Amino acid sequence: MSDISKAYEPGAVEERWYGEWISQGCFAADPASGKPGFSIVIPPPNVTGVLTLGHVLNNTLQDILARRARQTGHEVLWLPGTDHAGIATQTVVERQLRKEEGKTRRDLGRDEFLRRVWEWKEKHGGIIIKQLKRLGCSCDWDRERFTMDEDYSRQVQETFVRLHAQGLIYRGKRMVNWCPVSQTALSDEEVVMKSTKGKLYVMRYEVAEEPGTFLEIATTRPETLMGDTAVAVHPEDPRYAHLIGRHAWRPFPRAMIPIVADRHIDMAFGTGVLKVTPAHDKADFEIGQRHGLEVIDVMNPDGTLNDLAGPEFSGMERFAAREAAVARLEEMGLLARIEDYENNVGYSERADVPVEPRLSEQWFLRYPQVPAALDAVVSGKIRFVPERWAKIYEHWMTNIQDWCISRQLWWGHRIPVWYRLDDSSVVHVGLDAPADEDNWRQDEDVLDTWFSSWLWPFGTMDGPTRAKFYPTNDLVTGPDIIFFWVARMIMAGLEFTGETPFRNVFFTSIIRDLKGRKMSKSLGNSPDPLDLMAKYGADGLRFGLMRIAPHGQDVRFDENQIKEGRNFANKLWNAARFREMQGPPLVVKPLAEHALSPYSVAVITAFDAMHAAYRQALADFHFHEAATQLYDFFWSTYCDWYVEASKAELTAGGASADSVRAVMDHVLGGYLRLLHPFMPHITEELWDRLGFAAGEGRARLILFASPPDEDSLPGIPAEEKAQAANAVAAVYEAVRAVRVLRAEFKVPSNAECVVHLARHPDFAGFDLSVFRSLARATEIEEIGASGPARKMPHALTPLGEVYLELDIDVEAERQRMLGEIGKIEAEIAKVEAKLADTSFVQGAPPQVIESFKTRGADWRAKRAKLETALAAL
RNA sequence: GCGCGGUUAGCUCAGUGGUAGAGCACCUCCUUGACACGGAGGGGGUCACAGGUUCGAACCCUGUAUCGCGCACCA
Numbered sequence: 001m002s003d004i005s006k007a008y009e010p011g012a013v014e015e016r017w018y019g020e021w022i023s024q025g026c027f028a029a030d031p032a033s034g035k036p037g038f039s040i041v042i043p044p045p046n047v048t049g050v051l052t053l054g055h056v057l058n059n060t061l062q063d064i065l066a067r068r069a070r071q072t073g074h075e076v077l078w079l080p081g082t083d084h085a086g087i088a089t090q091t092v093v094e095r096q097l098r099k100e101e102g103k104t105r106r107d108l109g110r111d112e113f114l115r116r117v118w119e120w121k122e123k124h125g126g127i128i129i130k131q132l133k134r135l136g137c138s139c140d141w142d143r144e145r146f147t148m149d150e151d152y153s154r155q156v157q158e159t160f161v162r163l164h165a166q167g168l169i170y171r172g173k174r175m176v177n178w179c180p181v182s183q184t185a186l187s188d189e190e191v192v193m194k195s196t197k198g199k200l201y202v203m204r205y206e207v208a209e210e211p212g213t214f215l216e217i218a219t220t221r222p223e224t225l226m227g228d229t230a231v232a233v234h235p236e237d238p239r240y241a242h243l244i245g246r247h248a249w250r251p252f253p254r255a256m257i258p259i260v261a262d263r264h265i266d267m268a269f270g271t272g273v274l275k276v277t278p279a280h281d282k283a284d285f286e287i288g289q290r291h292g293l294e295v296i297d298v299m300n301p302d303g304t305l306n307d308l309a310g311p312e313f314s315g316m317e318r319f320a321a322r323e324a325a326v327a328r329l330e331e332m333g334l335l336a337r338i339e340d341y342e343n344n345v346g347y348s349e350r351a352d353v354p355v356e357p358r359l360s361e362q363w364f365l366r367y368p369q370v371p372a373a374l375d376a377v378v379s380g381k382i383r384f385v386p387e388r389w390a391k392i393y394e395h396w397m398t399n400i401q402d403w404c405i406s407r408q409l410w411w412g413h414r415i416p417v418w419y420r421l422d423d424s425s426v427v428h429v430g431l432d433a434p435a436d437e438d439n440w441r442q443d444e445d446v447l448d449t450w451f452s453s454w455l456w457p458f459g460t461m462d463g464p465t466r467a468k469f470y471p472t473n474d475l476v477t478g479p480d481i482i483f484f485w486v487a488r489m490i491m492a493g494l495e496f497t498g499e500t501p502f503r504n505v506f507f508t509s510i511i512r513d514l515k516g517r518k519m520s521k522s523l524g525n526s527p528d529p530l531d532l533m534a535k536y537g538a539d540g541l542r543f544g545l546m547r548i549a550p551h552g553q554d555v556r557f558d559e560n561q562i563k564e565g566r567n568f569a570n571k572l573w574n575a576a577r578f579r580e581m582q583g584p585p586l587v588v589k590p591l592a593e594h595a596l597s598p599y600s601v602a603v604i605t606a607f608d609a610m611h612a613a614y615r616q617a618l619a620d621f622h623f624h625e626a627a628t629q630l631y632d633f634f635w636s637t638y639c640d641w642y643v644e645a646s647k648a649e650l651t652a653g654g655a656s657a658d659s660v661r662a663v664m665d666h667v668l669g670g671y672l673r674l675l676h677p678f679m680p681h682i683t684e685e686l687w688d689r690l691g692f693a694a695g696e697g698r699a700r701l702i703l704f705a706s707p708p709d710e711d712s713l714p715g716i717p718a719e720e721k722a723q724a725a726n727a728v729a730a731v732y733e734a735v736r737a738v739r740v741l742r743a744e745f746k747v748p749s750n751a752e753c754v755v756h757l758a759r760h761p762d763f764a765g766f767d768l769s770v771f772r773s774l775a776r777a778t779e780i781e782e783i784g785a786s787g788p789a790r791k792m793p794h795a796l797t798p799l800g801e802v803y804l805e806l807d808i809d810v811e812a813e814r815q816r817m818l819g820e821i822g823k824i825e826a827e828i829a830k831v832e833a834k835l836a837d838t839s840f841v842q843g844a845p846p847q848v849i850e851s852f853k854t855r856g857a858d859w860r861a862k863r864a865k866l867e868t869a870l871a872a873l
Numbered sequence: 874g875c876g877c878g879g880u881u882a883g884c885u886c887a888g889u890g891g892u893a894g895a896g897c898a899c900c901u902c903c904u905u906g907a908c909a910c911g912g913a914g915g916g917g918g919u920c921a922c923a924g925g926u927u928c929g930a931a932c933c934c935u936g937u938a939u940c941g942c943g944c945a946c947c948a
Contacts, residue, residue, distance in 0.1 A: 266948080510942090
């Protein structure tokens with residue numbers, strides 16, 4: 001009996017082999033290696049993050065690529081690290097501070113607060129890295145980087161200085177997206193548009209020069225009317241042409257504001273009159289610029305109204321102020337009506353509150369290398385997989401806007417700009433303050449996190465590493481950060497290294513729950529991958545996910561799929577266990593020197609075909625397809641058929657048993673190597689247990705084993721292989737036919753039977769012992785084409801006509817069946833009559849109708865079954 | 874509004890012009906010396922809908938519905 005346990009227990013195996021790989025330094029990339037390089041940089045997870053299913057998917061894919069490359073003889077660098085994630089991390093630490101000490105970051109001051117964030121990072125920042133290790137990721141952990149590492153930070157700031165010197169970075173007072181919760185500016189990409197149900201308020205502004213005449217003005221944001229500095233109409237709008245150049249009364253604070261003409265106004269929308277609030281709307285700001293309007297900012301950075309809004313509203317939160325302003329308008333009789341209205345409102349991605357368009361002084365970047373970056377993808381120099389993402393990229397690149405890179409946060413890379421204390425218009429841009437540093441103060445702001453991430457593919461590498469491993473080969477990431485990260489890395493790569501930073505970009509699926517919702521913490525619909533790994537093993541989780549993660553489409557997560565992964569690991573384990581029970585591996589002579597049965601030739605041929613499909617699938621980044629190939633070959637072709645077909649020979653012993661063992665070793669050995677990138681731990685364990693490991697140290701590991709040969713049996717001509725496969729398929733077809741007959745005639749699986757065969761001449765002389773054992777027949781009696789003496793259930797197969805000998809009187813059985821079919825038809829007729837009766841159908845409750853339909857279907861199924869059986873008689 | 878992608882069995886999904894597939898779930902049989910996390914057999918589909926091209930369409934074309942995503946938005 002084997003000493004391998006009956007059910008595979010992944011926990012200990014996975015831990016042991018991961019430890020082994022680490023202690024042998026298997027993941028370390030050597031820039032001095034003579035092997036060709038292969039590299040991937042990890043999309044750095046947020047240092048605050050914990051592992052999600054999205055990470056599992058993403059990193060399993062990278063691990064597959066890395067492990068496959070190791071097997072194919074590459075020196076592999078998979079470079080890991082984490083991202084400081086400015087807003088996210090700062091928010092987490094601030095929240096904790098408020099909760100535990102009742103303090104804000106300002107209470108602590110900048111230096112002390114940053115000390116706390118670092119403390120927090122040291123304490124919790126490693127969690128996701130540990131989790132990635134649990135998953136089996138083969139990253140070169142000694143090279144782990146953090147976007148706030150000293151040298152990396154220096155590069156970020158140098159980048160700023162350099163782009164500033166080139167005139168691409170500039171400072172300006174502009175309308176930006178402001179998050180009132182985080183109290184910082186955001187880039188356009190950090191704003192998500194949400195369809196929001198709201199109200200359209202129609203207000204009445206009196207024309208100053210024509211008392212008693214009112215303009216109706218529609219707005220969704222009455223709380224900003226205190227900042228109105230004009231009313232605008234379309235220059236060609238006949239309704240209002242006579243008013244252009246006159247004035248309207250802003251109700252409160254009461255002021256006379258000009259009526260201007262601007263082509264931006266849509267005559268067809270609302271009343272065709274727009275209130276212009278240059279401080280609180282991007283389009284209004286532009287109108288203000290065109291007409292030289294005053295800008296009145298009535299809001300504080302935290303989203304409350306300020307003194308300019310008037311004492312009545314000062315200090316009021318913006319949405320409360322909306323209600324108050326409407327009430328005030330109504331009181332004054334200046335509210336015409338309120339309509340329901342649905343429009344898109346920009347929300348802060350992080351804080352999930354509506355962003356406030358806000359005029360403020362920020363740093364902007366005019367992107368470098370835009371045409372080249374666009375061309376790199378359009379021309380295919382960088383390959384996007386699936387290809388359709390290239391269109392999204394192209395669209396964004398051709399409509400690209402300057403990037404607001406400054407953030408009013410403390411956690412991040414401080415902007416390397418100094419202002420002279422006595423004259424802040426004197427600016428110094430550089431890593432360090434000028435020599436008389438006491439006379440200068442550094443810009444308070446930090447840089448957008450993505451301004452550091454865009455350097456990741458090369459900023460993480462030193463000189464020798466870059467020489468060997470840059471540009472990287474593949475990037476695996478989510479399509480949700482195509483603009484945030486992928487596009488910007490391409491531009492940075494071109495600008496700072498003169499090369500595109502990667503060759504292929506694979507965009508993963510987005511994992512949703514069974515209801516199609518995005519996984520999120522607040523919904524509580526995101527299973528913890530660690531729990532899943534505890535239940536099903538890391539390999540089970542990986543393989544289960546690979547089988548459902550299609551080519552860049554959304555995927556609905558179902559735990560059952562992971563269970564299948566676990567079951568597959570168990571199947572593999574037991575197939576290996578079966579082989580181990582047959583004795584130690586046979587290395588005495590090469591496969592080709594054994595006398596191979598047609599079954600062996602066929603299984604090896606099928607293995608080679610699977611191997612070819614697997615290679616193609618991986619080359620196309622069709623991971624799902626590769627996983628399916630692996631699964632189907634092993635479970636069906638190898639276990640269900642080959643192993644079962646070979647049992648008799650193994651029991652018989654002798655040379656043919658040796659041959660079967662050799663074939664099993666060949667298939668299992670090759671198979672484990674192909675499966676290893678998907679299920680690294682169990683394959684390493686079995687490689688070792690089955691005795692395939694040879695040599696010393698690393699050479700013993702499947703991790704570094706070469707893939708199997710593409711042609712396992714070069715000595716056998718293709719026609720001969722096809723012939724064997726054909727004969728074997730005929731036998732298996734016949735086996736299936738016998739099984740069907742057995743099921744139809746209620747011969748239990750464990751009962752033996754006698755089968756008669758009128759053999760097709762193509763297979764004359766072919767040994768039938770496998771047919772006999774798989775059909776669980778006591779004997780196969782060969783008969784002539786005219787069939788057996790008495791009637792028996794039968795079926796036609798490629799191997800010939802097969803007959804199942806039964807201890808029954810066939811004619812009596814036929815009569816019995818005919819009788820039964822008659823009864824069933826009567827039942828069907830009853831049901832049909834009932835369903836055809838309109839008064840019944842109209843009167844009966846739907847459940848009753850349903851049950852009748854179901855009953856009808858059941859009877860019909862029974863009838864079909866009997867008819868099939870009858871046909872075999 | 875413009876663009877992209879999806880719609881196939883109860884569920885999750887494969888399937889690029891030639892007899893509709895897998896796994897799970899369901900029903901029947903089987904604890905046979907690898908595996909019940911298993912084996913054998915079975916039922917279940919108007920391939921969203923409507924047209925068109927073709928000898929032949931889940932697949933190609935046109936339109937519609939619906940879900941999702943991206944972009945742009947009219948206050």
